Amino acid sequence: MHALLRAPVEHIEGGDQLAGDGRRTATAAAVLRTILDHGPVARSTVARLTGLSAAAVSRQSTELAELGLVRERPVRRPRPAIGRPHVPVDIDTRSHLVGGIHIAVRHTTLVLMDLRGRVLAEQRTPHRDPAAAAVLTDVGERMASFLDEHTCGRRPLGVGVATGGWIDPGRGVVVRHTQLDWRDVPAQAVLEDRLGLPVRVESHSRALARAEQLIGSHHTRARTSMVHLFVGNVVDAAIVTGGTVHHGPRSAAGDVSHLPVGAGPTLPAGVCRCGRTGCFQATVAEQALVDHAATAGLLAEARFPDVLAALEADEPWAVALFRERARLVGRAVALLLDVINPEILVVAEAGIARRPELLDELHAEVADSAHMAADPRRTIVPSSFGTRTLGVAAGSIVLHEAYARPLELRPSPART
Ligand SMILES: [Zn+2]
Known part of the structure; x- marks a missing residue:
């Protein structure tokens, strides 16, 4: 037996039951x-x-x-x-650890973290086959050997699974992941069965909002009013009010993929699955940038890592492309600030994680577009986790639970 986190994951931030x-x-x-x-x-x-x-x-x-x-x-x-x-x-960073599995559209990231949220080991592998059954089988096998290899006597408290789209943590189910074409996938049950450890499933944006509260920078730690915006191949948001992450019925809150952002100077308005053009996700997702780079003849091989590598090499076309993306993200941020008015809005986006000055573009767009935002430079900050965002999202799910309800941990023998 391993350490057990027994209660369901939902609604644990609030101190609303203070008896006994x-x-x-x-x-x-x-x-x-x-x-x-x-x-x-x-x-x-x-x-x-x-x-x-x-x-x-x-x-x-x-x-x-x-x-x-x-x-x-x-x-x-x-x-x-x-x-x-x-x-x-x-x-105590030597007795326990937490595991994490982040499932992206093209690859999976495995992570192990200590109880201070420091990454002990990380591994990224492309999907052999994006079907749910294949991904969960592969990831279960890999996580089992990853734990055997890296725990070094520490006891795993559990494994978090983070992904984009609509996640129901109460049932441990990926309700809908459009890009992966997953529907009602019982990830928690499948992986608990394989790993013999408690498994928790959560949206990567909600997981990252809690990670910012728990182990983020001085801008974000312990914030009780926050919006966390994740921009990758999937875009989604998490909303924190009164210290609690909002889930809504069946945990469907946070879908910002259809916010209207229009087009950039060179980036076309994306054609969305909903039938409209210029929706946030369709226009700024990784795939949209890749398609544009290929169509415009900027990149022969159309892969997102190559677009990122071009940014890191300061290729002018790539810098301009990410600047445009930051502007378009700024339009969505302005809408979110006007509607929600959080103390702070955190942006996790690959370009800003590599070139912090791209945040200036986002700030400038918000200054132009938002109607009531306070100083954008004080309100909008980058993710505290830089290029490690995906791993931290997954690892912090069980970490958050351990800090929210520490007495529900049960001692367990070390993994050998
Ligand atoms: Zn749409």
Whole structure:
């Protein structure tokens, strides 16, 4: 048996049930979160920061240490200190790890992360066959050997599966992924059966919004009002209000693929599956950029990694193309800011991850298009995870659950 996360994944951010077990969970989560943000940290500081009593923090730290989530970090002193030794506590990054599987349109990314969200191992493989059954079979096999190879005595808490499109985490099902042509795929059940570990499935945008809250940069950490926008081959969004990620009925929230963005100076308005032209996804998706580069004779072999490589090599056509994309993304961002008015909007996009100055284009477009946005440069920030966005999306699903409800972890033997 492995460590178990027992309760369903939905609606765990809010502290709305504060009686009995709910209060214990909230207290443990607050202590653990404070240690993540400030560790190594003295228990007395944790008490001050959380407003809990010293006794409560001490009791909670002991329980979290028994679960292998925190550990004492003795500080070396030049000479023995007078009185009780000061032993700070920190997150235990050596006992457990979390796994992640990100399923993109053309490839799968496997990741293992420690409890501070640091990537321990990552592996990307193209799909042999994009059909759901083939992808889940292959990925189950690969994750099993990936865990055997890289856990090094750490116990896996579970595996998160992140992908685009409409995901129902409550049922562990990919309801609809248009580009992969998947419908009602029970990814959680299939992979739990194969791996013998708890598996959680979530939209990559919602997973990334929570990752930003938990392990993001100082711009995004602990934000309670946020929109996370993911722009890849799929575009989608996650909306955070009052600290909670919005799901909506059957978790269908966040589909921004049909926001009207029109066309760029050279990029044509994409023809969308919905019958219209100029929809956000159809116009700015990776495939749209590849098609344009091929049609315009800029790129002989039409593959997105080649378009990215051209950007990294500062080829003028590629820089211009991503600048145009940033402008079009800016139009969708302006609409989202006007409708939702979040404190902060995070953009995960491959061009900006490689050339941060492309964000200036996006800011300029928002300044032109939005009606009520505050200073775009303060409101719109890039993803904290750069080119590792996909792996972090998947790995952070179980990480988030461990931090939200740490007492529901159950000790398990090490994987050998
Ligand atoms: Zn459309």
